[in-house]
Amino acid sequence: MFHLIEPDLGRISGGLRYNWAVVDAANGQLARHTLAGGWPEPSDQDIADLVHLIESVDGPVVLDGLIGCSLPTPVRAKVPILQLVHALAQTPEATRREQACLQAADAVVVTSHFAADELLNRHDVWAIVAAPGVAERPMAAGGTGGNLISVGAVEPNKNQVFIAEVLEELAARGVSDWHCTFAGPLNDAAYAHRLSNTLARLPGGTTTATGELDETELAAVYHQADLLVFPSHAETFGLVVRETTAAGVPAFVTAGTGSQEALGSGEALPLDKELWADALEQWLTDVQYRRRLQTVARAARQQLSYGWRATANTILEVLGSASTH
Structure with a gap:
């Protein structure tokens, strides 16, 4: 044994x-x-x-x-x-x-x-x-591009405050029609408080923080998603990136980390807020760009070893x- x-x-x-x-x-x-x-x-x-x-x-x-x-x-x-x-x-x-x-x-x-x-x-x-x-998942229903998700424990390494600040920049640019769901356990109380304060500066109704989810609840988040945003400082792989690929969902991840290896479709970006804001603005406003990444994600879904x-x-x-x- x-x-x-x-x-x-x-x-x-x-x-x-x-x-x-x-x-x-x-x-x-x-x-x-x-x-x-x-x-x-x-x-x-x-x-x-x-x-x-x-x-x-x-x-x-x-x-x-x-x-x-x-x-x-x-x-x-x-x-x-x-x-x-x-x-x-x-x-x-x-x-x-x-x-x-x-x-x-x-x-x-x-x-x-x-x-x-x-x-x-x-x-x-x-x-x-x-x-x-990775487990098989149904193809995500998604929306019109604006259903963003951030999945991971709320702690400094997962870098959710970075995404909140990127979203703040999007709002300042007048980019609308998006909603970001932050899903994950609150591992670091001080960091969770900082995230909450940052989210409070965003337009009302544009974010949801769910806390820890069970597998059924997480599956529902994946099913409604259009794009995963995953700006970790360090990752050896990034299981949630592979799981979103299984749902046919693209992702934006941090360049130079293990999550880039898990990426089926999307972008690997350095941790620069302007670059992330530019990429998200393009995702939200450029239909051809968005459809291209979605097509690649659906093809990657078919190639996974389940x-x-x-x-x-x-x-x-x-x-x-x-x-x-």
């Missing part, structure tokens, strides 16, 4: 959704264990609980990187350890821990070629790519190989 250990975050995240889909697709070959604690800033007790859990299992272990890459020193275990990296370190101390833990692992798996290249450049660590799968079995098989193959060495 193989094992996956992930953090109990008390909320949904892209990394956890990836884990759950892989476990489901592994057909009983991968047991999921949830570990409470202050990850990615573990206490001594959190680390002791992790060591105890690893010692109690009977086969190779997949460590979710939020746990595995946050340890001050690499975990020592009698069983092989596979590090599953969902997000790359962003601070010097986190980068030090990431390097030490990944170099000590028996194998490393990442969710994109972008992330694999980053780890090779940062740490001289070779990683295997297990790209996310389901998570291939992702699970990659991870299971790495675990099987590690268990024989």
Whole structure:
């Protein structure tokens, strides 16, 4: 039996959704264990609980990187350890821990070629790519172009305030007939307050903040969408970008991040408010441009590999190989 250990975050995240889909697709070959604690800033007790859990299992272990890459020193275990990296370190101390833990692992798996290249450049660590799968979705009904969505946890990295300020610029230009839905859990109270204050400056009725959504509610958001706006500072892949492609919806994402790899149709833009405002103004006012991106998105939807079995098989193959060495 193989094992996956992930953090109990008390909320949904892209990394956890990836884990759950892989476990489901592994057909009983991968047991999921949830570990409470202050990850990615573990206490001594959190680390002791992790060591105890690893010692109690009977086969190779997949460590979710939020746990595995946050340890001050690499975990020592009698069983092989596979590090599953969902997000790359962003601070010097986190980068030090990431390097030490990944170099000590028996194998490393990442969710994109972008992330694999980053780890090779940062740490001289070779990683295997297990790209996310995606569930089939109905073609989005959308509207006339103005149904914008921003999907992700409300926190600085997801950069929703940036989009709110871009929308403020659109309103100043007199561009109308748009509505943006911000969907995601409020991970950072101070940042959520800042976003709320920025949204309050926009014309009434042009935005909605939903908070955390379940899968059915999120599916409804995708179904009504015309365009995803996803200006993260850092992404290893961007699962929501792939999910909007499955609904035939284009996206604007941040250039130079992993979300560009997930992009089926749309634009990859640097984080410049004027450039984003220009792109959104063109999307909203240039029918031919909008229809061209929509046509590409619908074609990309037909080319997707649906389901998570291939992702699970990659991870299971790495675990099987590690268990024989």
